[in-house]
Amino acid sequence: MLYSSDQEIMVGDKVVFENGKLSGTIVHVIESDADFGAWNIDEPGVMIETKAAGSIYLGASLFVESELSFISR
Secondary structure (H helix, E strand, O other): OEOOOOOEOOOOOEEEEOOOOEEEEEEEEEOOHHHHHHHOOOOOEEEEEEOOOEEEEEEHHHHHHHOOEEEEO
8 A cells, every 4th residue: 555655655664644643653564465354344444543532544445545645654
């Protein structure tokens, strides 16, 4: 999976999302059929650990709308 900047999304990446309202760290990249089954989801996405809201799953279909942006690795 890629950010809109065409950088690969990786575990450990620092990100901002929800139009800059939340920040966190990517803790899981969920993109294989096995991942879908293990997480009981039906689309690729990422799990982001935040201080403000705990763990948040963000499906790939929401990356643009939520403005998921890479900050640092």
